[in-house]
Amino acid sequence: MTFPVPTLPVPPVSVVGLGQLGGSLAAALAAAGRPVTGWDVDPAARDAAAARGVSITTVLTGVVVIAVPLPDLGSALAGLDLDPDATVTDVASIKGPVVAELTGVHGDRFVGGHPMCGTERSGYEATDPALFRGARWAVCLEPGTDLRRWLRVAEVAVAVGAEVVPVTAAEHDEAVAAVSAVPHLLAAALAAAAGQAGPLTLGMGAGSFTDGTRVIASDPAFVTALVTGNPATADALDRVRAQLDRPWAELVAAGHAVRTATRGRRPVRVPLDRAALLALGRAGGAVTRRLAAFVEGWVPDSPVARG
Amino acid sequence: MTFPVPTLPVPPVSVVGLGQLGGSLAAALAAAGRPVTGWDVDPAARDAAAARGVSITTVLTGVVVIAVPLPDLGSALAGLDLDPDATVTDVASIKGPVVAELTGVHGDRFVGGHPMCGTERSGYEATDPALFRGARWAVCLEPGTDLRRWLRVAEVAVAVGAEVVPVTAAEHDEAVAAVSAVPHLLAAALAAAAGQAGPLTLGMGAGSFTDGTRVIASDPAFVTALVTGNPATADALDRVRAQLDRPWAELVAAGHAVRTATRGRRPVRVPLDRAALLALGRAGGAVTRRLAAFVEGWVPDSPVARG
Numbered sequence: 001m002t003f004p005v006p007t008l009p010v011p012p013v014s015v016v017g018l019g020q021l022g023g024s025l026a027a028a029l030a031a032a033g034r035p036v037t038g039w040d041v042d043p044a045a046r047d048a049a050a051a052r053g054v055s056i057t058t059v060l061t062g063v064v065v066i067a068v069p070l071p072d073l074g075s076a077l078a079g080l081d082l083d084p085d086a087t088v089t090d091v092a093s094i095k096g097p098v099v100a101e102l103t104g105v106h107g108d109r110f111v112g113g114h115p116m117c118g119t120e121r122s123g124y125e126a127t128d129p130a131l132f133r134g135a136r137w138a139v140c141l142e143p144g145t146d147l148r149r150w151l152r153v154a155e156v157a158v159a160v161g162a163e164v165v166p167v168t169a170a171e172h173d174e175a176v177a178a179v180s181a182v183p184h185l186l187a188a189a190l191a192a193a194a195g196q197a198g199p200l201t202l203g204m205g206a207g208s209f210t211d212g213t214r215v216i217a218s219d220p221a222f223v224t225a226l227v228t229g230n231p232a233t234a235d236a237l238d239r240v241r242a243q244l245d246r247p248w249a250e251l252v253a254a255g256h257a258v259r260t261a262t263r264g265r266r267p268v269r270v271p272l273d274r275a276a277l278l279a280l281g282r283a284g285g286a287v288t289r290r291l292a293a294f295v296e297g298w299v300p301d302s303p304v305a306r307g
Numbered sequence: 308m309t310f311p312v313p314t315l316p317v318p319p320v321s322v323v324g325l326g327q328l329g330g331s332l333a334a335a336l337a338a339a340g341r342p343v344t345g346w347d348v349d350p351a352a353r354d355a356a357a358a359r360g361v362s363i364t365t366v367l368t369g370v371v372v373i374a375v376p377l378p379d380l381g382s383a384l385a386g387l388d389l390d391p392d393a394t395v396t397d398v399a400s401i402k403g404p405v406v407a408e409l410t411g412v413h414g415d416r417f418v419g420g421h422p423m424c425g426t427e428r429s430g431y432e433a434t435d436p437a438l439f440r441g442a443r444w445a446v447c448l449e450p451g452t453d454l455r456r457w458l459r460v461a462e463v464a465v466a467v468g469a470e471v472v473p474v475t476a477a478e479h480d481e482a483v484a485a486v487s488a489v490p491h492l493l494a495a496a497l498a499a500a501a502g503q504a505g506p507l508t509l510g511m512g513a514g515s516f517t518d519g520t521r522v523i524a525s526d527p528a529f530v531t532a533l534v535t536g537n538p539a540t541a542d543a544l545d546r547v548r549a550q551l552d553r554p555w556a557e558l559v560a561a562g563h564a565v566r567t568a569t570r571g572r573r574p575v576r577v578p579l580d581r582a583a584l585l586a587l588g589r590a591g592g593a594v595t596r597r598l599a600a601f602v603e604g605w606v607p608d609s610p611v612a613r614g
Contacts, residue, residue, distance in 0.1 A: 116511055116512075116513040117513055117514065118514065135513065136510060136511055136513065138511065165507075165510060165511065167507065171507060172511075174504070174508070175504065175507050175508040175510075175511040176511060178500060178501050178504050178508050179501055179508060179509075179511050179512040179513070179515070179516035180513070180515050180516065182497065182500075183497060183515040183516055183518070183519035184515060184559070185551060185555065185558065185559075186493045186497060186519060186547075186551075187515075187519065187562060187566070188550070188558045188559050188561065188562025188563065189547045189548075189550035189551045189558060189562065190489065190490060190493060190547060190562070191561075191562035191563075191565040191566045192550045192553075192558060192561040192562045192565055193485060193489075193543070193546045193547045193549075193550050194485050194486055194565060195561070195562075195564070195565035195568075196546070197481070197482065197485050197546075198589075198591075199589065199590055199591025199607060200472075200474065200478060200482050200588055200589050200590075200591060201481070201482040201485050201486060202486075202565070202570075202591060203443060203472060203482075203588075203591035203592070203593065203607075204423055204443055204445065204472065204479075204482040204483060204486050205423075205486040206423040206424055206442065206443065206486070206487070207424065207522065208486070208487050208490040208491060208494075208522040209486035209487065209490055211490070211518050211519070211521045211522060212490035212493060212494065212518075212519060212522065213562070213565075213566045214518045214566075215514065215515040215518060215519065216559070216562040216563050216566045217563065217566050217567050218563075220556075220559050220560050220563045223559045223563070224555065224556045224559045224560075227555050227559065228555055228556065233555075236500070237551065239500045239503070239504075240493075240496045240497060240500045241496075241548070241551070242500075243495070243496035243497075243499045243500050244492060244493075244496050244544065244548070246499075248492065248531065248534050248535055248540075249527075249531045249535065251492065251495045251496060251499060252491070252492075252495050252523070252527050252530045252531045252534065253527050253531075254495065254498075254499040254502070255494060255495025255496065255497070255498035255499045255520070255523040256495065256498075256523050256524065256525075256527045256530070257502070258498040258499055258501060258502035258509070258520075259494070259498045259520045259521075259523045259524045260524050261502075263509075281507055281510075282505075282506065282507050283506055283507075284505075284506025284507060284509060284510035285510070286510065
């Protein structure tokens, strides 16, 4: 049984930083017919966004998405005209330190976010309006987060095809250390060791080496910020090192079981409540749609292999 | 200035084991109009190969390619009718132990080989006649290797679009440990650690986690044999662990430099001489064509980044 759903108001979106993530987001919203403005210090990035239908302005209203490199987050809005009612979010790949810093600047108008997508390319030449389709987008629910603002940010993510994972900043960083920071370090170590072994070894590299080193083709400054800025990286790396101490046959079986586990999805409705939303994220689920009094989403329908 | 090149005799090829590698090889040779026969203990694999134009027979002549799983290598030809003049080769992913075992069985008729391709899929359903195109195919040149037989095996590899890397079995195993065995272990450790972290972490896995764990989707028995059977795996893993002890920014820069180094190719001609061929392999080069009195190939034309 379904009920008529009241149409929710759609806030405008202002994207600051029009590189791969910000440029793709602005282009995706423009393509969806949503009111979206953008700004970038680089005129070429502004021109590229304008060509995709994004209005270029320094006036920031609605949901303001800061999409600049990590070191520039704190100063990204300097000199721009920020509506005092705007909700501010970001797309940085670490959340604990960023949420602390930007909550210090913007108070409870800030809600941290992190779309789990992107490629080893970067910059406005790498924008792709389909980038977020099917991706997870973590949106941080801290004890002090304003749930209405959280929903506004979540709605933007859903509007471009992403699925929203409600998490605390600490949970986010622990998960991202394991699935992103550590893979980047392993890729770097694999490539560096092969480089030291010499030309014969590099010449023999095929599928598993190419796949295993792909992410370290990313901009080293970005990777270094991702790895060193995440407070959970060292522990996550230690956990992977500990796995490497297991007997190899046992390790191979455990890794294979996790990698090949098929997980179905069971639809759920979750009330607009911090604890319920965080429980959805902890169960491995995500929000796919916001309705007036609850959100729709899914959780995995089968036990998760535990390596 | 070019000279007329005498046409070289083309030996028939008999492939034993018609799974992903053997089935693809037989299909590729059949597609190229080469005389090729095949055998597999599985009638379904035989039928699939026959449908691709491969003659099914237990009579093995010319270049006999053993393409069965590692544990079955020694017994793969039992009960089959092996021409005493045939040259025998294999496609296994480890070479030191295999060359020792099969030289014990076949004497100097055996030449070890390893095409550096294949996917995480396996079995005859995964055959692909284009599998070898552009791939490196290591062919072992031991002190006792008969160079004429080596050239016959190399010619088969070149015929299906591969580039032949001349190596000793020990050099092969060291290189493959670094570019294949260790990537499989890292992928397993990454997946197993994420599995232990739980559903939220697995739910956040995106590009770098997916890429970094892809190879551990392969058949665990295959991976375990590859990792545990290679005498160089432990040292190669230690070298990657040592890289992980470097300061992260330095490690990221080193890995990035190796992964993104562009290496051009300079064409070379190499005499039919063991030392010259091995030097080509050590320089990171490969053989692309066999002529009567020499081979053609290439070496990298720029220094290799050394991580």
